[in-house]
Amino acid sequence: MGHDTSRDRKDEQLEAARVRDDDHLLTTNQGVPVDDDDNTLRAGERGPSLLEDFHFREKLTHFDHERIPERVVHARGAGAYGHFEAYASCGDVTRAHFLAEPGRRTPVFVRFSTVAGSRGSADTVRDVRGFAVKFYTEEGNFDLVGNNMPVFFIQDGAKFPDFVHAVKPEPHNEIPQAASAHDTLWDFVRKQTETTHMMLWVMSDRALPRSYRTMQGFGVHTFRFVDADGTGTFVKFHWKPRLGVHSLVWDEAQRLAGLDPDFNRRDLWEAIESGAFPEWELGVQLVPESREHEFDFDLLDATKLIPEELVPVRPLGRMVLDRNPDDFFAETEQAAFHTAHVVPGIDFSNDPLLQARLFSYLDTQLIRLGGPNFAQLPVNRPLAEVHNNQRDAYHQSSVHVGRTAYTDNALAMGCPAAAGPERGYQHLQAGVDGAKIKRRSPSFADHFTQAALFWRSMSDWEREHIVEAFRFELGKVDSVEIRRDVVAQLAHVDRALAEGVADGLALERPEAVATPEPAPSPALSLDALAGDSGIATMKVAVLAASGVDTGTLSGVVDALTVRGAVCEVVACDAGQLDGDAPGRDKDVVRRAMFTVAAPLYDAVVVPDGDRAVERLADDHVVRGFVAEAYRHGKALGSLGLGVGVLAASGVPEDAPGVVSTRDLGPDEFAARFAAAAARRHWSR
């Protein structure tokens, strides 16, 4: 009977769809309407399936072939569309059209990623983040394929496969996933001391971004700008997030990997859906070619940065992301970035890491996207028109007309014709000389000074987190020899760092060696980068239970929302709240406590209401929630009797970042609370 009823219902639905719009009918890939999508064609109701069921075979075959290889690195990522807008003309240094005029807008697609994990791995692992931007300029696509750290692990592309094999899960048992805390990575690190500077960045909280929206981005390599006269200028690219730079702490990041493996991806998606469009400023450090050799490091060495105190960052424009993709696979997964996608006015330096990338990115797309026609995919297609004689190959979707597929031709009046130096991309005519040689330049030999620069630029709490990270990572390394060697390596950076790590691992402190003492670069510390956007777009948990004072509850939610915060009422139980006063007490519960945890929020508020406070304070899950937020340095606030929940959770009323009031109104409270939530409180 059930069978007949559901079939009847389906028939009705089909009929309704037919009436509504013929476009909504299910068809095969050949456009043939399908009568039934739930049953294979059978010989008799209980008989074998028939080969002639072309619809079923097509459906299953397509499914069987749905996967393409994930990216060999940066497999896990999330993307969004937006635009870049230039502030002013940069004609003094580059002929790039998209930077030539104030207000000129260029559409962009951006993909953020982790490096080591597989496509389904967690977002909040300790890792570098990719920050790849595709500018669809009128002169063709420019891809700025950067990271959220300004330096890299290695100096020469020949070591890249070794590095990636070392950091990825170990090949015999494919463990651990998306983690650097294992023997092979640290074995690589101790053998390749050029990794030291980058390893300090990766052990810092920069490797745990709170959000893609709160990360810096860097082009890493030295590139070149080229002006209309053909003069080159060395350039390093920087992205600075409008919301300031904010990170998680390790304990929180680990919890989040289980609580919400999509934490960063979800944050980006939700921000864009809610209209809180992520924004960055693009800036450049410029070095005239005449000053190439003025630094105590080599500009071609990607393990080095140029301190902003030596060469300030010149702002070029801003980027806003305001549209989520419609189809993750079609757009984000099939996006093909390539460091050699440059436009007139942007050129390369001889950085040997960059030179290797110029080969690798095209090569990787050939296997990943199945041939050389990936530029025809919608996300990769330039806005600029494409005219050339490249033909055929897998997935060709252009229909080329005409009989000439060669230059130089007379039959098609010589079209398409080379654009010439005025309009075409012209490589900078940089001089080269020297013997063919497989040897690292001696100017790349210093592996420790900039590691010391980074360490010396950190605040106390950042240093503590770095030491803890080294202890954690090396603590997971089985080989005591590797642990010892890495500690000895750190002794070349800073004695206190090496001793801190050694003590935590119960290793002998390493022998004293001379350490470099470069002047710190304050611009590198997260303390200098928190920004001034306060509580804007931060997620606040407002803890409630039946009996909550709905006046303060809605008052504080409104006052924080006005300041840009995203408030979620979290209650002990699912369902509606029974408030102590008439007001907006129905339907306000967004999450039941048993579905969430403190790491999902940036700050916590407890409103007034004696019955609610009693219930909350009595609940060990609530107390654990509050205590965890406190431990992670987050702002906590209470109104009226709400302070009882903080006290029951062991939060001192006068601790930094705790705002408790018995007499302030919701608005005044919100102003003070927003200021407290602007950054974490590590001095507790």
Ligand code: HDE
């Ligand atoms: Fe990549 N890198 N990389 N890389 N990389 C890839 O390209 C490679 C390097 C970066 O969202 C791959 O399409 C080599 C530095 C990002 O799709 C591959 C070397 C920086 C992304 C590749 C480097 C990056 C990639 C894998 C050393 C920061 C993700 C899939 C010579 C400046 C882009 C793909 C996206 C992806 C090779 C070093 C950033 C295999 C050989 C340095 C953001 O081609």
